[in-house]
Amino acid sequence: MLKRYTPAKTAANNEQPMPLEELLQYLKNIDSFDLTPLEAVLLQTEAIGDPALPTTQQTAILQWLGTALQNWQQSFPLEQPLASELHPLHALAAALAVTDPNFLIPGAHPVHRLLDTLQARAIGWHSRLGRAGAATQQQIAKTVERALAWFDDTDTDLAAICTELAAVVQRDQARAGRMAQRVVEAEQGRIKSADARRQAAQMINTALEKFQAPEAIGAFLTGPWYASAQLVVLKFGSDSKPWEKMVATTDTLLDSLQTVEEPADNRRQYIFEVVTQLPKDISHLLLSLQHDSEAVEDAVGLIEFTHLRVLRNQPLELGQIAAIDVGDEDIAKGEGDHFDALDRVEVGQWWRVDLGDGEPLRLQLALKLEREQQLLFTNQAGIKALQQSYRDFAELLARQKVTALHCGASFSTSLASAAGIDSTEQLGILVDAAAVLPGGMAVEEPAEYFGQEAIDESIEHIEQYAVDEPVGQTRQEAPGEPAPVADTNVEPDLPMGTWLGFHDGDKPLMAKLAVHDREKDNYIFVNRKGIKILQLSKEVLLQMMDDGLIDILQTSSTFRDKVTQAQRQTEE
């Protein structure tokens, strides 16, 4: 590193070394952060005609740090004005670089970790976050101010400041991670629900194409039976026994109502068998009405009554029942094209996205929907911020309107990189050459700073730090580890009217959030008629969500739209 950064002119050959206290004062007084710390110091000395210069060692270290800072800002950029708020820490880093030997081991010094953590905290910040980004700005400003106190009191515990910041960042990012997980679950639930709707409709429509039916039976099939079929698909899947039973029961029901040319006795015998078995099967499969026994009885009664008419040879008014219209407006269909550029786009990656409608956004990819060819992005708070098709995103990539952002041990790796430590081979060369400077000038630093041991330690630090998971990233649960306890500080992001699918019991249950009671902090779920079917505390609800026992099927309620529409009609 010294060889790489030792300049021609330093205090070693002009014999006017600058006292360390003076250098620290110059560093403290830096107010122009467009320059490297060394340039900023020299600018000040020249301005006042101070002939003293930093020593060779100090100059080399400051040059190295300057390069590292430039690399860091280029490779791990942050948005303004947040980026500028970190600038005073460049001076602090420079002061520590010339006073603390540990600074020379990338990743080892608290300030390295502090800058790494600050960058990880700020990676998702952009000016359009508004109030949602204010906490990040305040947190960063406060941390910078506390760290800069070192200039006045070198006992300032930078490690403690870093640890404290890391804990807050971890907590906030975990919270955002959970929010993002809800977004993902909501989207997956929406797709799952739409798939179930489509499959259920297709099954019933196929049967209705094949058979005519009385109007009342048609209403039953396209109403509660359709809703139950969706629940069966959601809970058991379309390759399950219950689904086979549902399909068979639908066919049997419709078939039993047809007028067929068959010996009357055989037909009667068949109808008798059907009449005995069908109500049981239908009651069992009517999942959508399982909390409304009266409605189940009504439905079964209708079928029994219709069969009675068949047995009495009374004519049924059979007609073609209109097919269920599911549409496909709410699920974007993929075009089936392949976009090479998106192969490397992975969930969890941060992006700077310029949509041309103002300042660029910083978004994290939360979900990649291969079949639908859609990408879903969340912002720093874990809230859904953008959904784009593969095609649109690939186009933005091609136009360089989106750039990948990176975090992790950002500053530490920039330091290592500026020292030329890109590979172990380079490290070896550096070690061999580090002992003596050009011109036979002896290295002033203690040998261990640049010895093999120190560099080995450096690599170890860098590697260890680099493989550490990014601060606050949601961790995959390892086998055998206890399940994480739900964070009860998180508010489930469920607006009134959200439909959820519960599959914690034998039978799936679909329920609508009627109230989040703020006093009791519990959640009351109802059926379509507002009848309470479930009440959960926030803790239990969060735990069930974390355990994957709940699908978010629909987060929007149409009630307010309907009210607005009715008001408009009244006015007209």
Place this chain on the structure above:
Amino acid sequence: MSQEKRKHLRLPVESTIFIELVSPRAGSSESGEVAMCKTLEVSRDGLRVGLEREVTVGAILQIGVQLPESGDTLYLAGEVSWCRANEEPQQSWSAGFKLLNAANSDIDRWIALLAEMER
């Protein structure tokens, strides 16, 4: 219960309200069932309304109250406390709703409004 013994004053305010009697199925494009009716009395805690059809006691329903002067609409959650048949042909049923302290509702604005009206 006499007016004096009530926790909060009941005011004979008539305004248009919307009640979601049956919500659409999850993910469906059907419209559900929304009743438009009138309040007969209002208080901080509840509403008495005239309805054309019976509502189930205990049901928790979404309510939109259109404010008479501003035309603004407050969205609340209410539990049906009682429901009785009327003799008046226009409004076959009367029902009492207990308003719930629900997050994401306009209950705070409602209470503030009623407090203002009680003065």
